[in-house]
Amino acid sequence: MAADTVDAAHDHRPSIWDWKRWLYSTNHKDIGTMYIVFAIIAGVIGGAMSGVIRWELAEPGIQILHGLPWVDQTDPDAAKHAYNVLVTMHGLIMIFFMVMPAMIGGFGNWFVPLMIGAPDMAFPRMNNISFWLLPASFGLALISMFVPGNGTYPGFGGGWTLYPPLSTSDLHHGGASMDLLILSLHIAGASSILGAINFITTIFNMRAPGMTLHRMPLFVWSILVTVFLLLLALPVLAGALTMLLTDRNFGTQFFNPAGGGDPVMYQHLFWFFGHPEVYILILPGFGMISQIVSTFSRKPVFGYLGMAYAMVSIGFIGFIVWAHHMYTVGMGFDLEAYFIAATMIIAVPTGIKIFSWIATMWGGSMTFAVPMQWALGFIFLFTIGGVTGVVLANSGIDTAMHDTYYVVAHFHYVLSMGAVFTIFAGFYYWIPKMSGYRYNSFLGTLHFWVTFIGVNLIFFPQHFLGLQGMPRRHVDYAEGLAYWNHISTLGYWIAAVGVGIFMLVLIDLFAVKRRAGANPWGEGATTLEWTLSSPPPFHQFAELPVIKPDAHH
């Protein structure tokens, strides 16, 4: 590697108290940092919402939501609506304002340029608007919770999928909150599309000499596939959202059967975006896990090209399976059969990835540092979520399972134990590089185990609840479901302790200031970011590194 470490102290790094450094930033690392801070804040807000949800569901009946300050205590419907609003906003916040900003905006911004040997992103100024549109979008979403939604009840409570007629009819949500939410998602979408253009251009145009596509680290591959999905899926959502807006405000009947329109058409448009979206949420995680497993096994990733093209095929197939979210709408058996078959096929490239991670570890010189613990936890738990996904892919079974807690358990295994575990894995892997400090490994390990136990306790019983027929998005449930709901809520408190430990990790990191060297992970860490100082210079690679053909991925 040609790049030497640069002494950070001599580099013209503005003070962190200089507000212009952040508001006017054109630096991919600063923008990445803002994304990560934003994701943590949004994650805490979205996580607190799930806390209220679980607290309410700890016992049958409605106990907690009466106590929210903006809920009319004498009106049970107000509490029910508030519950639905919380469920809706929890989903939207975690997807659009926590996972996506953390993975793509945060780690993607920080490490794609570093890993391909580029000095910055292709469009550094556009990078900044990708970030700053997010607080605008998040602000609209939060305001929507407090303005009239359903009658006088505040907020939109129709679920994160925003299905009509709940989202279009004045009978259901005649207030401004749905309109604010529509524009919020428009803006979040614009932010992601601009980001996608930026990443694709950076990866295609700014790789260091010798860094061919087939020598790119798998994390860069994962971001490349992800942003292609964003670029092609989000405009369709923008169209669907615009139709919601005109149905609500300008008298069109796109989704109104009385006028010959069709609510199912909205579902098609939404899931044409929505299914690629779930791969957008997990693919960057796949990339991070590949880097981490390789680093802590001290081996190159097993089957590098297969791993890269498995992600490409997951991305491609992800566009042609969307209606498996809609088996219960009555689309006809031929169509269901197609979507079952296509969905099952995704298990093949996903299996390639799982087995290749295992094969990477096989015979490796493994160490179990904190990032590796999260990575192993991810592989285990994501596989469980994948298996229940294969179950749900069958329309016959899904007809029974649709909208039950089995589905909730499934997608939380792949997201809050899949995507979120990869985010923590990436965080513990890269925070020494980003901050320049090492964390307390004991706290990190404790964070992992407490979270691991907590989230499993939350979500594993939800499989049972789903099989017993407990519907999702309901504030109350039958007495017979109380036991596992109670266990699930206990799990939430454990997971919440885990979040507390994570905050301790952060405080400890910046309070104790243990210096991390350029490469704290040793010879297994072969990608370009480890050739730079920690933290890297404000502008790295003034002289581009040259990649030799035998370099590891």
Place this chain on the structure above:
Amino acid sequence: MAAHAEVKHDYHLVDPSPWPFVASCFVFLMAVGGVVAMRGVLPASEDPGFWGHIVNTVLVKGKLPLFIIGAAGVVMSAAGWWLDVIKESRKGDHTPVVDIGLRYGMILFIASEVMFFAAWFWVFFELSIFHDVRANWVVPLWEGTDTAARWANWPPPNVETFDPFHLPLMNTLILLLSGTTVTWAHHALQQGDRRSAMWGLLITVLLGCAFTYVQFVLEYPHAGFKFGNNDEISTANLYGASFFMATGFHGVHVIIGTIFLAVCLIRLMAGQFTPKKHFGLEAAAWYWHFVDVVWLFLFTFVYVLPYLTMQE
């Protein structure tokens, strides 16, 4: 490596800029203002004090100040941003490798625009085939689907479509002609013939304006169908809604493309384009061709085919 390492690459490290942050603030304002205009964020206040006054002036349904300030701010930020880009280009920041990056960026932007129109065509085709069974509450099974028969019911009763071989055909010819004139301008510029390039571009801009005039001023007011109608819900609305959304969004893109080309014309007259380096003009031309192709699809499927089925 020395502390002040000499930069040995041709990438463009952009100076810090206020525009992204400023633009985002105005986008927020515009979004809130849009909701206020359409629906009102808060109900009218009876509080005679300051807050009540503020609410009743800017936050109740139909009030426009927030939206206007937001939209004006977005336009201003965009203008400031692009003026900076032009300055940087003039300064020589756009090296060959940066130029390639700009090309990637423009192509990808157009790709996302294509997907946006995919949503509108999706809706148009789905409605054209299924609106009839839905309005009659028949479960639309795929078995035995006769697409041609379904299509024959499109447009729905009580819709009189435009005669496509009248104004729409003229607009098709206008756009196709403008596609050739922009190519003429581009080739002239490459040959160093700035005078011809200016003529070509000027004619393109005028043709763009002509298209907008024909569509929005001559054609739209005479439509035999409505965009939306809450008072009388019927299938007749479907054709109107999908027609106006698809052609309307296209029309807006024509206006944007015309402005883009007009800016290029001004830059050409100011001598900012050279025979070798004129990516702004090329990007505008790419965008223009994209708008042109979308129109051909609109003309075929939204204007001509429904008209022909109506004639049978």
